[in-house]
Amino acid sequence: MFRIDRRLFEHFDMVLMLLIFLICTMAFFNLYSASFPPKGYGMPPYIRQGYFFLMGFAAFVFIVSFDYQELHSWNYPFYVLTILLLLFAFVAGHEAGGAQRWINLGFFKLQPSEPAKLMLVVTLASYYSRKEINDGYAIKDLVMPIVLTGIPFVLILLEPDLGTALMLGIIFVSMTVFVKLRMSTYLIMGSLGIGAILFAWESLLKPYQKQRIATFLNPEQDPMGHGYQVLQSKIAVGSGGRFGKGYMEGTQGHLHFLPERHTDFAFSVWGEEWGFAGSVIFIGIYFLLLLWGLYVAMYAKDRFGVLLAYGVVMLIFWQAVINLFMVMGFLPVVGIPLPLVSYGGSSLLTTMLGLGLLMNVRMRRFPNSMGRGE
Numbered sequence: 607m608f609r610i611d612r613r614l615f616e617h618f619d620m621v622l623m624l625l626i627f628l629i630c631t632m633a634f635f636n637l638y639s640a641s642f643p644p645k646g647y648g649m650p651p652y653i654r655q656g657y658f659f660l661m662g663f664a665a666f667v668f669i670v671s672f673d674y675q676e677l678h679s680w681n682y683p684f685y686v687l688t689i690l691l692l693l694f695a696f697v698a699g700h701e702a703g704g705a706q707r708w709i710n711l712g713f714f715k716l717q718p719s720e721p722a723k724l725m726l727v728v729t730l731a732s733y734y735s736r737k738e739i740n741d742g743y744a745i746k747d748l749v750m751p752i753v754l755t756g757i758p759f760v761l762i763l764l765e766p767d768l769g770t771a772l773m774l775g776i777i778f779v780s781m782t783v784f785v786k787l788r789m790s791t792y793l794i795m796g797s798l799g800i801g802a803i804l805f806a807w808e809s810l811l812k813p814y815q816k817q818r819i820a821t822f823l824n825p826e827q828d829p830m831g832h833g834y835q836v837l838q839s840k841i842a843v844g845s846g847g848r849f850g851k852g853y854m855e856g857t858q859g860h861l862h863f864l865p866e867r868h869t870d871f872a873f874s875v876w877g878e879e880w881g882f883a884g885s886v887i888f889i890g891i892y893f894l895l896l897l898w899g900l901y902v903a904m905y906a907k908d909r910f911g912v913l914l915a916y917g918v919v920m921l922i923f924w925q926a927v928i929n930l931f932m933v934m935g936f937l938p939v940v941g942i943p944l945p946l947v948s949y950g951g952s953s954l955l956t957t958m959l960g961l962g963l964l965m966n967v968r969m970r971r972f973p974n975s976m977g978r979g980e
Contacts, residue, residue, distance in 0.1 A: 692762065722762065
């Protein structure tokens with residue numbers, strides 16, 4: 607299973623690798639600035655994240671070492687394992703900030719909801735590639751994908767982690783719309799979606815989650831409370847001007863006005879220090895990576911590869927869009943990290959595994975040179 611065909615190296619995608627390297631390098635220097643000066647106790651976040659980067663590249667190499675077609679066989683065992691990890695985190699996991707969503711492994715705290723997002727991509731890609739319907743999927747054909755999405759969705763929502771749960775829903779919609787649906791299916795799914803939103807607002811959302819939405823609509827109403835993060839983030843990004851204040855010269859971050867500056871609001875630090883020009887360059891490289899991912903999906907050798915690459919791109923794209931809109935005040939604060947940039951081991955490792963799958967699909971795009979991992 608893990609023997610590598612030497613001919614694969616002929617198809618190694620240097621463009622994809624270069625884009626990943628550039629983003630990771632910018633992210634590391636940004637994290638160093640965001641977490642400087644380090645606290646007098648514990649390991650500084652940038653050093654810990656450095657270890658996570660090394661682990662992430664090891665995971666990247668591991669995932670490209672076998673044929674992605676093997677995931678058809680391992681898909682459901684991995685799915686069950688992820689569900690068991692979510693159950694364990696919910697029942698006996700590490701609690702912080704009123705949420706119970708981590709498993710303490712000693713060297714770092716695993717957040718199972720992060721790999722659950724990638725596992726859903728693999729699961730849906732496997733299902734839709736196995737069951738192709740020429741005249742379009744009817745709603746009855748989507749019962750299994752809905753169940754497969756609904757189980758981790760509910761477990762993550764109960765942690766509670768609304769942002770990650772919503773990401774599962776977004777992944778399901780993105781990948782389901784990508785395959786061919788009947789018009790009646792669109793109408794039914796749209797109606798169910800509207801009904802689910804109304805039900806969630808009345809019965810599922812907790813008061814603090816409703817408060818976040820109210821703060822998004824009017825952050826100035828509570829400038830020293832729930833609206834503080836959004837206002838400080840907008841000030842940081844806006845104060846960068848055209849060319850920024852300079853590396854490690856940002857006042858909002860280094861004077862501690864900006865909370866969570868190394869996690870959810872990492873891009874605010876970048877915007878303040880590098881300004882509009884630096885932000886355009888960063889976002890340009892970031893979304894060039896995503897466009898290249900769609901290029902990989904276009905030229906995949908089979909339907910499973912297409913769906914797998916597309917799903918990974920959508921996973922990164924929607925998290926990036928939500929996070930960027932969040933730090934600029936265009937969306938409520940829902941705790942969605944910026945992949946590869948925000949501090950966090952589980953998120954980083956999951957993203958690197960996803961990019962490894964993208965490289966895997968790219969390297970095996972030629973059927974005549976790809977034997978089943980031989």
